[in-house]
Amino acid sequence: MTKMNRETVITEALDLLDEVGLDGVSTRRLAKRLGVEQPSLYWYFRTKRDLLTAMAQAAMAPHAAEPLPEPGEDWHGWFLRNTRSFRRTLLARRDGARLHAGSRPTADLDRVRRKMDFLVASGVPERHAQMAMLAAGRFTVGCVLEEQAETGAGDTADLPADVPEIDHESAFEAGLALITDGLVRHVDAR
Missing domain, CATH: 1.10.10.60 (Homeodomain-like)
Known part of the structure; x- marks a missing residue:
């Protein structure tokens, strides 16, 4: 025992x-x-x-251990690193995205607030910072859900020849760029 x-x-x-x-x-x-x-x-x-x-909560420990952003740090670079860290952490566990989906960051609220404060102090309008963090989080969970579901689904040989195989890393990076590019426009407009 x-x-x-x-x-x-x-x-x-x-x-x-x-x-x-x-x-x-x-x-x-x-x-x-x-x-x-x-x-x-x-x-x-x-x-x-x-x-x-x-x-x-325990499965998210590697992401929660990532350093918080420092004042004056480039918000864009930090946002990318933060979101990539979240993805890596979800991928580290079988069904990590499913386990995480729907959970609330109650144990991590102070870190979330500090991340939001950093974005706002960096010139990101508060509402856009909130929505960008939410969108990036949900986008990441969705990407990992799809990637982990495909891992267990088996062969993709039954797809028509004109349907490209998905490179999950490239698709994630492209979507993340769209989120951050949209956020940059709101910061620049300010």
Whole structure:
């Protein structure tokens, strides 16, 4: 039996996620993996939703550990790095985008506020900064959802010859450029 605490449960749950995917994660399967009875998990998490929320937060740790922007730093370069870091973090876990989708950054609100304050201090109108962060986040989750779904879908040989194969990295970068280019116009107009 594994020595149990909240962190151990989350770590084992994330390892289970990587092995079986989000649809395969169950409290019964997790309890078996930990060598405990299923009800003992409720000591740490009242519901499966609570467990998934904690897993999503832990899975985002690499992105949350990225340095916050410094005053005077180029906002455009920072925005690109921040969004790319978010994508890398989602891709690091099997079904990482599905796990993250719909979660709220409640544990990360101070960091989010500091990022928003940085953009506004850099000359980005507040409403545009909010919408750009939201759009970039949702765009990134959508891109990763598609990429991770395709990874498990198998062969694309049944597509017609005139349908190009998608290079996920290039498609992501092109979309990110469209978001930041639009934001640049609002900063320049100010």
